[in-house]
Amino acid sequence: xxxxxxxxxxxxxxxxxxxxxxxxxxxxxxxxxxxxxxxxxxxxxxxxxxxxxxxxxxxxxxxxxxxxxxxxxxxxxxxxxxxxxxxxxxxxxxxxxxxxxxxxxxxxxxxxxxxxxxxxxxxxxxxxxxxxxxxxxxxxxxxxxxxxxxxxxxxxxxxxxxxxxxxxxxxxxxxxxxxxxxxxxxxxxxxxxxxxxxxxxxxxxxxxxxxx
Amino acid sequence: xxxxxxxxxxxxxxxxxxxxxxxxxxxxxxxxxxxxxxxxxxxxxxxxxxxxxxxxxxxxxxxxxxxxxxxxxxxxxxxxxxxxxxxxxxxxxxxxxxxxxxxxxxxxxxxxxxxxxxxxxxxxxxxxxxxxxxxxxxxxxxxxxxxxxxxxxxxxxxxxxxxxxxxxxxxxxxxxxxxxxxxxxxxxxxxxxxxxxxxxxxxxxxxxxxxxxxxxxxxxxxxxxxxxxxxxxxxxxxxxxxxxxxxxxxxxxxxxxxxxxxxxxxxxxxxxxxxxxxxxxxxxxxxxxxxxxxxxxxxxxxxxxxxxxxxxxxxxxxxxxxxxxxxxxxxxxxxxxxxxxxxxxxxxxxxxxxxxxxxxxxxxxxxxxxxxxxxxxxxxxxxxxxxxxxxxxxxxxxxxxxxxxxxxxxxxxxxxxxxxxxxxxxxxxxxxxxxxxxxxxxxxxxxxxxxxxxxxxxxxxxxxxxxxxxxxxxxxxxxxxxxxxxxxxxxxxxxxxxxxxxxxxxxxxxxxxxxxxxxxxxxxxxxxxxxxxxxxxxxxxxxxxxxxxxxxxxxxxxxxxxxxxxxxxxxxxxxxxxxxx
Numbered sequence: 001x002x003x004x005x006x007x008x009x010x011x012x013x014x015x016x017x018x019x020x021x022x023x024x025x026x027x028x029x030x031x032x033x034x035x036x037x038x039x040x041x042x043x044x045x046x047x048x049x050x051x052x053x054x055x056x057x058x059x060x061x062x063x064x065x066x067x068x069x070x071x072x073x074x075x076x077x078x079x080x081x082x083x084x085x086x087x088x089x090x091x092x093x094x095x096x097x098x099x100x101x102x103x104x105x106x107x108x109x110x111x112x113x114x115x116x117x118x119x120x121x122x123x124x125x126x127x128x129x130x131x132x133x134x135x136x137x138x139x140x141x142x143x144x145x146x147x148x149x150x151x152x153x154x155x156x157x158x159x160x161x162x163x164x165x166x167x168x169x170x171x172x173x174x175x176x177x178x179x180x181x182x183x184x185x186x187x188x189x190x191x192x193x194x195x196x197x198x199x200x201x202x203x204x205x206x207x208x209x210x211x212x
Numbered sequence: 213x214x215x216x217x218x219x220x221x222x223x224x225x226x227x228x229x230x231x232x233x234x235x236x237x238x239x240x241x242x243x244x245x246x247x248x249x250x251x252x253x254x255x256x257x258x259x260x261x262x263x264x265x266x267x268x269x270x271x272x273x274x275x276x277x278x279x280x281x282x283x284x285x286x287x288x289x290x291x292x293x294x295x296x297x298x299x300x301x302x303x304x305x306x307x308x309x310x311x312x313x314x315x316x317x318x319x320x321x322x323x324x325x326x327x328x329x330x331x332x333x334x335x336x337x338x339x340x341x342x343x344x345x346x347x348x349x350x351x352x353x354x355x356x357x358x359x360x361x362x363x364x365x366x367x368x369x370x371x372x373x374x375x376x377x378x379x380x381x382x383x384x385x386x387x388x389x390x391x392x393x394x395x396x397x398x399x400x401x402x403x404x405x406x407x408x409x410x411x412x413x414x415x416x417x418x419x420x421x422x423x424x425x426x427x428x429x430x431x432x433x434x435x436x437x438x439x440x441x442x443x444x445x446x447x448x449x450x451x452x453x454x455x456x457x458x459x460x461x462x463x464x465x466x467x468x469x470x471x472x473x474x475x476x477x478x479x480x481x482x483x484x485x486x487x488x489x490x491x492x493x494x495x496x497x498x499x500x501x502x503x504x505x506x507x508x509x510x511x512x513x514x515x516x517x518x519x520x521x522x523x524x525x526x527x528x529x530x531x532x533x534x535x536x537x538x539x540x541x542x543x544x545x546x547x548x549x550x551x552x553x554x555x556x557x558x559x560x561x562x563x564x565x566x567x568x569x570x571x572x573x574x575x576x577x578x579x580x581x582x583x584x585x586x587x588x589x590x591x592x593x594x595x596x597x598x599x600x601x602x603x604x605x606x607x608x609x610x611x612x613x614x615x616x617x618x619x620x621x622x623x624x625x626x627x628x629x630x631x632x633x634x635x636x637x638x639x640x641x642x643x644x645x646x647x648x649x650x651x652x653x654x655x656x657x658x659x660x661x662x663x664x665x666x667x668x669x670x671x672x673x674x675x676x677x678x679x680x681x682x683x684x685x686x687x688x689x690x691x692x693x694x695x696x697x698x699x700x701x702x703x704x705x706x707x708x709x710x711x712x713x714x715x716x717x718x719x720x721x722x723x724x725x726x727x728x729x730x731x732x733x734x735x736x737x738x739x740x741x742x743x744x745x746x747x748x749x750x751x752x753x754x755x756x757x758x759x760x761x762x763x764x765x766x767x768x769x770x771x772x773x774x775x776x777x778x779x780x781x782x783x784x785x786x787x788x789x790x791x792x793x
Binding site: 002003004005006008009012013016042043044046050061062063064065066087089090092093094095096098100101102103104113119120121123128129130131132135136144156160179 | 369483591623717
């Protein structure tokens with residue numbers, strides 16, 4: 001029969017259309033604005049209305065999501081910030097659009113470099129969110145943030161982030177990337193343990209040598 | 213890969229036939245043959261007719277400034293499968309002239325125009341040697357080593373100004389108008405009148421045949437601002453009523469000089485830039501580039517098993533995601549507007565969620581590294597992938613099939629439209645679904661297997677009419693074959709590391725050249741890299757399938773209506789990021 005293909009197609013469209021109502025009726029009140037609702041619409045059983053209603057609902061971001069970088073600082077007891085960054089410059093060297101500017105601190109008395117940045121700028125307009133800076137930082141000092149709502153009215157005033165604007169505490173990093181944080185803590189503890197073992201072995205060797 | 217025995221035989225045959233002006237390229241790390249420029253056409257005809265290399269895949273130029281010469285590199289393949297035959301022509305840099313191969317391989321058309329445009333190599337005998345990626349009045353050749361771009365800072369990244377004295381400033385503050393224009397003698401920009409696209413319009417007018425009715429043929433611009441041209445793409449058509457008499461594609465509106473940026477970048481920095489080529493299938497682009505550099509790096513960059521499987525899984529998911537988008541936009545071009553498109557995009561969203569969870573980003577994945585992938589699959593992603601391929605995707609593809617394939621409107625509009633015969637397809641260097649829908653079952657994953665594709669069972673999908681409907685069917689069936697590959701890969705995925713050696717940001721690439729190609733969703737995506745031992749590539753060229761598939765567009769549209777021209781373009785499935793680079 002001519003037109004069978006069109007009728008089959010209309011059947012599919014009709015099913016999708018009717019589903020948008022039926023699925024809503026089956027789960028009254030639980031479809032929108034709730035965590036299970038959002039998760040259901042992102043799973044393999046998604047049927048009916050598929051849209052996540054931004055800005056009332058927001059898509060839960062996976063841990064690896066990367067947007068703009070931020071600098072991690074540890075909070076001292078007196079409230080001051082200790083940035084983990086040592087201004088080694090690897091992130092500036094590895095950044096593909098070269099959007100990181102770092103000024104290394106020079107000790108005024110000795111003239112040698114000190115492991116902290118005097119100034120750290122990231123031009124967020126140029127940043128291509130690749131994550132290479134966070135991937136190759138040897139000190140876990142720069143990480144990729146999750147915040148994507150960074151729209152401003154005037155980019156010339158606002159979009160070069162300095163050290164203050166980039167700094168966020170370790171607790172924030174732990175909150176947005178829990179398993180990365182845990183893996184790093186474990187790696188640090190492992191490194192510490194190995195170092196202590198080496199020191200102990202060296203001490204034992206020295207003591208044994210002394211005895212002779 | 214051609215065995216050494218087969219390579220030796222070809223070598224012997226070639227050297228034996230043309231002893232005076234063909235010799236092997238003896239440079240360290242290089243491959244192929246050097247051909248004298250004046251015998252190039254003879255050599256090409258012999259290759260095509262006698263040795264069976266009928267498919268010219270890539271034509272590109274290289275500027276060797278220190279040696280004072282320019283080189284044009286050709287990669288030819290046999291449509292029956294096998295490795296490449298690489299041959300090169302070297303000409304002096306002051307006045308580079310190379311005979312054109314358009315008469316032998318019509319697919320070299322756009323690529324020779326690009327070499328003229330970006331490098332200044334003149335091709336003698338080319339029917340239409342105009343600029344293709346830059347605008348007609350542009351002066352200078354951007355890919356030459358002595359040409360500096362508008363915001364030029366230094367020859368190679370990383371720039372010294374970023375560390376240790378990081379004095380931040382915006383590039384536009386240094387050069388407010390972004391100009392590196394040099395006006396010629398006596399030129400006054402305020403009084404100069406742009407002659408417009410007269411050259412294009414002159415080339416496309418046909419001599420009008422005398423007829424009883426007094427009519428006129430009109431030249432119409434489809435694009436660059438057009439909702440259905442898949443990006444900023446322009447087609448200049450000569451119309452006789454509503455029938456297309458001649459069509460010329462004009463591109464370059466999204467040209468970002470990606471290859472020059474690639475020369476400034478280090479090898480690692482180029483990976484995020486390759487994401488932005490075919491921005492709908494970023495994992496495939498990463499794959500091609502990483503494979504090309506790994507060929508240069510040698511055995512120490514061989515990825516571990518788990519990484520190889522993850523690479524294949526991601527590449528096949530990219531293929532599914534891209535084909536869903538292609539089917540959706542084809543139906544959009546047909547006038548079915550957004551309904552089928554959004555049904556297809558719903559499935560694509562679920563795949564993009566997997567990409568986001570693994571690589572950090574939905575589109576600009578930046579996931580592959582030299583020697584493996586950046587990080588392992590996070591917990592939960594494996595189950596999500598299993599659920600998708602076992603349950604949801606086969607069901608939804610069948611639903612899409614039921615919805616669209618037998619639709620009488622789709623069939624009557626797409627069958628017999630935009631036919632490309634197999635001989636034409638090979639001659640025009642068409643690749644991917646365009647080639648396979650014309651009856652040539654050439655798929656790089658089978659013809660010249662790379663990575664671990666030889667371990668998987670899948671069919672190469674080919675149809676035989678070569679029209680728009682067949683290209684749609686090929687893409688639909690390829691989704692099913694990709695699902696098959698992913699199921700096998702997920703079943704066999706081993707444990708282990710995902711990176712060979714430690715992650716390095718300063719990769720030492722030995723001297724030489726390499727051409728790495730993958731079967732991307734749009735066709736054969738190749739990366740030609742020349743390294744001179746420094747941290748930055750000397751030449752970085754992308755063999756873009758969308759760009760070269762467009763060579764056949766003019767031929768396919770002749771005699772069809774304007775509305776058909778739109779869907780023929782949609783069926784080639786171009787992405788402007790790749791076409792213009």
